[in-house]
Amino acid sequence: MFLINCPFCGERDQSEFSSGGEAHIVRPKQPTELSDDEWAEYLFMRKNIKGIQFERWNHVHGCRKWFNIVRDTSNDKILSVYKMGEKPPVNYK
Amino acid sequence: MSKLEDYLQTEWPELDVYLTSVTDHYSTASICGPNSKKILNKLFPNLDLSDENFPHMSFKEDKLENINCRIMRISFTGELSYEINIESKYGHSLWKMCIEAGKEFNLTPYGTETMHLLRAEKGFIIVGQDTDGTMTPSDLQMDWIVSKKKYDFIGKRSLYRSDTIREDRKQLVGLLTDDPKEILEEGAQIVSDVKSKPIDMLGHVTSSYFSPNLNKSIALAVVRSGKTMKGQKLIIPMENKNINVTVSDTIFLDKENKRLNA
Amino acid sequence: MLDILHPNISNINKNNIDINLSEEKIKINIRGKNKEFFTKVGKILSIILPSESNTSSSNENYDVLWLSPDEWMIYFDENKNSNIFDQLYKDISSLNFGSITDVSSQLICINIKGENIFELLSSGSPFNFEKFKNNVGSSTQTIVNHIDVILHHKSKNNVNLFVRRSFSEHLYEWLVDSSNFV
Ligand SMILES: [Zn+2]
Numbered sequence: 001m002f003l004i005n006c007p008f009c010g011e012r013d014q015s016e017f018s019s020g021g022e023a024h025i026v027r028p029k030q031p032t033e034l035s036d037d038e039w040a041e042y043l044f045m046r047k048n049i050k051g052i053q054f055e056r057w058n059h060v061h062g063c064r065k066w067f068n069i070v071r072d073t074s075n076d077k078i079l080s081v082y083k084m085g086e087k088p089p090v091n092y093k
Numbered sequence: 094m095s096k097l098e099d100y101l102q103t104e105w106p107e108l109d110v111y112l113t114s115v116t117d118h119y120s121t122a123s124i125c126g127p128n129s130k131k132i133l134n135k136l137f138p139n140l141d142l143s144d145e146n147f148p149h150m151s152f153k154e155d156k157l158e159n160i161n162c163r164i165m166r167i168s169f170t171g172e173l174s175y176e177i178n179i180e181s182k183y184g185h186s187l188w189k190m191c192i193e194a195g196k197e198f199n200l201t202p203y204g205t206e207t208m209h210l211l212r213a214e215k216g217f218i219i220v221g222q223d224t225d226g227t228m229t230p231s232d233l234q235m236d237w238i239v240s241k242k243k244y245d246f247i248g249k250r251s252l253y254r255s256d257t258i259r260e261d262r263k264q265l266v267g268l269l270t271d272d273p274k275e276i277l278e279e280g281a282q283i284v285s286d287v288k289s290k291p292i293d294m295l296g297h298v299t300s301s302y303f304s305p306n307l308n309k310s311i312a313l314a315v316v317r318s319g320k321t322m323k324g325q326k327l328i329i330p331m332e333n334k335n336i337n338v339t340v341s342d343t344i345f346l347d348k349e350n351k352r353l354n355a
Numbered sequence: 356m357l358d359i360l361h362p363n364i365s366n367i368n369k370n371n372i373d374i375n376l377s378e379e380k381i382k383i384n385i386r387g388k389n390k391e392f393f394t395k396v397g398k399i400l401s402i403i404l405p406s407e408s409n410t411s412s413s414n415e416n417y418d419v420l421w422l423s424p425d426e427w428m429i430y431f432d433e434n435k436n437s438n439i440f441d442q443l444y445k446d447i448s449s450l451n452f453g454s455i456t457d458v459s460s461q462l463i464c465i466n467i468k469g470e471n472i473f474e475l476l477s478s479g480s481p482f483n484f485e486k487f488k489n490n491v492g493s494s495t496q497t498i499v500n501h502i503d504v505i506l507h508h509k510s511k512n513n514v515n516l517f518v519r520r521s522f523s524e525h526l527y528e529w530l531v532d533s534s535n536f537v
Contacts, residue, residue: 008424009408009495013481016497020099027104031250039250056103060095061503062496063408063423066102084103111386111425111454117520118461158357181460181520185360 002076006059007067007083020056022046023068024088050074052092100247119163120184122191125174125211127355128198133175135194137164149353157187170208171215171347173355210302213313216267216343223265223299223313229257233265234320234343263296266319267341268327273309275336277301281329283316283338295327304345311345312338362463362523371471372534374527377464377515379433383440387453388425395446399439400429409487411494411507418515420494420507428505428517430464462505463523467530468513474537476506476514479529488512500529 005011028034028042047053053073058066070080070092080089098112124132130142137155140147147153152165160183168174179187192200209219218224218233229252230239240246251257270277283296296316304311316322322340329336342348364376385396396404405412405421412419416435420428431439440457448455467475473488482497493508502525505517518526 011483012497015481018095031245034250036254039254043251058095058099061498063426064098065423066099085106109451113384113386113454113456113458115456115458115461118458160357182359182361183357186357190356 002078004057004059004069004078005081006062006065007081008063008065009059012059012062016059016061018058018060020058020066022048023054023056052079054088054092118181119178120181120187121176121178122184122187123169123174123176124191124195124200125168125170125172125203126200127173127352128195128200129173129175132191132195132198132200133164133177136177136190137162140164144354157183157190162187168353169217170211171217171350172211172352209300210304213300213302213311214304214306214346216313216345218265218313219300223315228263228265228315231257232262232315260321261318263315263317264319265299265343266314266316266322267343267345268298268312268314268338269341270310270312271337271339274303276303276310277312277329277336277338278331281331283314284328284330285325287328287330287335292330298329306346313343316340362520362527364463364465364524364527367531367534368469369534370537371469372475372537373466373468374530374534375466375468376527377466380430380459380464381433381437381440382458382462382464382517383429383443384422384426384456384458385429385443385447385453386426386456387447389452391450392447392453395452396443399442399446409493409495411492413492418507418509420505422496422505428458430515430517461520462517463520465516465518465523465527465530466509466513467516470512471534471537472512472514475530475533478533478537500526500533502526 002014003011004014004017025042031039050073053071055069055071056066057069058064066084068082068084068086068088069078070089071078079092082089094112094114101108101110101112133140134142136157140153140155147166149166149168152163154161154163156162157179160179163178165176166174167176177187212219224233230236231252239252243249268277277298279298279301281298282294283298284292285295286293296314296319298312298314301310301312316327319340323342325340327338327340329338361376361378367374387393387396393404400417400419402412402414402417402419404419404427408421410421417429417431422428440455443455447453473484476499477484479500480497482495487493487495487508491508491510494506496503496505498504502518502522504526507515509515
């Protein structure tokens with residue numbers, strides 16, 4: 001269990017949120033132009049790393065807004081929270 | 094709705110769209126059967142229920158007393174059916190009015206088991222029971238539902254991945270037991286040969302009932318290359334016996350949809 | 356002939372907790388972002404929408420709860436201003452300035468008052484009520500006994516809880532039962 005600082009509602013318990021997996025995967029503009037391998041890369045491939053990961057979360061039992069976090073998966077420390085559409089913080093690249 | 098909210102906020106935030114759930118704001122009563130038009134006419138005397146004005150798969154708005162209702166002509170039982178939506182605080186009242194109006198036609202409440210049997214006779218699937226997340230409309234022999242005109246929609250590209258166009262995917266079929274009294278177990282495995290080891294598993298039974306309308310056992314199943322197997326004999330191996338079945342069409346009753354327009 | 360069926364929620368009073376069904380409340384969900392939206396709402400309701408999270412605005416007719424940066428819920432007694440939905444809908448939804456949705460039957464309002472109510476709510480919720488209970492006018496969405504709720508701190512130790520109709524009787528039973536343990 002950990003706390004997440006929703007960019008809209010403030011600090012809330014993790015149980016109010018749902019995780020949406022890896023962040024910054026952009027849906028291809030023209031899926032019909034892609035090969036099977038390129039489409040599979042978008043659809044299935046996720047990094048799932050031990051360490052610093054960029055993730056999508058949804059405050060599903062609160063304001064229902066999606067946002068991004070930077071989380072160290074090895075110790076569940078949340079290093080940064082930022083809104084959808086905002087650029088990921090560069091210092092964790 | 095959470096999937097829609099996800100796409101709206103993260104992929105297409107520029108769209109001028111808001112999503113608000115009204116699931117609990119409405120109650121629905123469904124009236125099914127050849128007399129449903131007559132009952133609906135008693136509840137909504139000003140509504141033109143003719144097939145020209147109110148065909149299958151369309152909806153109308155009207156009032157019950159002074160309360161707004163949405164009325165859909167849609168069917169999950171295969172019978173001529175209407176679904177009435179009303180603000181949920183009036184749901185119980187709507188129910189009582191339907192029962193009252195239906196008395197002279199022997200209207201009776203029916204439960205979900207009845208509904209599931211009736212829809213299986215028609216080969217209507219239950220998503221999650223007859224399908225899982227891997228099945229495509231084509232696997233279900235429902236290619237007609239997919240738009241051929243749209244440049245893109247969610248899931249379109251995945252419909253022609255090399256894996257999704259394989260001919261030997263599991264596909265929806267009907268099964269008829271050689272002994273019409275024998276009812277298959279849902280989830281039972283389907284094979285064509287019990288002698289060779291290991292036994293090659295072709296699929297499984299997804300829905301199974303005894304149909305009083307047809308006086309025989311019917312089942313839906315997903316079977317590898319099932320689309321091309323109509324008439325073929327298959328085997329359902331059970332603990333103490335092997336059950337012989339024949340692959341059939343998925344629609345067991347009223348193929349011509351006569352009942353929908355009764 | 357069309358009579359209303361309310362959820363089976365009766366008045367309970369124990370351990371300084373008073374639980375009541377607030378039957379006749381209109382609830383309207385409103386969504387919008389642009390200038391026209393805020394102007395129209397302000398004009399029709401004579402109220403400024405709260406822009407700060409977890410807060411509300413009230414006047415003699417309406418309570419407006421912040422739900423998200425572009426979403427609010429208005430609620431008020433049924434016998435007041437019964438045509439306000441139509442007015443909002445006509446001036447906002449119809450003109451595409453935002454979205455107005457009647458959720459009166461979607462949500463049941465359960466009024467909970469008394470000294471021990473925040474202990475009761477805390478016992479089934481991950482939400483930290485410290486700030487909430489000291490600030491009349493606070494509002495929040497959270498979970499109570501695994502059920503989504505909207506809470507409004509209407510006056511001191513007096514909370515209006517909004518819950519989906521289909522969950523309302525179950526949550527009420529939980530509230531009554533849990534009142535024994537605070
Ligand atoms: Zn939030």
